[in-house]
Amino acid sequence: MRLDTEPRCPTAAECTVVAALLECDLPPISADLRFLHDVDRAAACAIPLMNPGRRAYLYRIAMRYRNRLLPEIRDIADGLRPGKTQ
Numbered sequence: 001m002r003l004d005t006e007p008r009c010p011t012a013a014e015c016t017v018v019a020a021l022l023e024c025d026l027p028p029i030s031a032d033l034r035f036l037h038d039v040d041r042a043a044a045c046a047i048p049l050m051n052p053g054r055r056a057y058l059y060r061i062a063m064r065y066r067n068r069l070l071p072e073i074r075d076i077a078d079g080l081r082p083g084k085t086q
Helices: 012-023 031-045 052-064 071-078
Strands: none
Touching: 012 031, 012 052, 012 071, 031 052, 052 071
């Protein structure tokens, strides 16, 4: 079985989680914040950026700052868990 590694544009769920995380008080100079800004720009410009590894990284960021997210955003973030279908 081969995973689809071709980059694609961020999904609506990914964009929702990214927007919510950008509203959180994250460390100003961090790889997490840079990544979130990159995904946000990719979504705005319809640039294919996301792949399974980046989706997993977004999930890890969402879990790291889980307590700062609204419950409904947490539920959406849970759907980004690696191994779950999109």
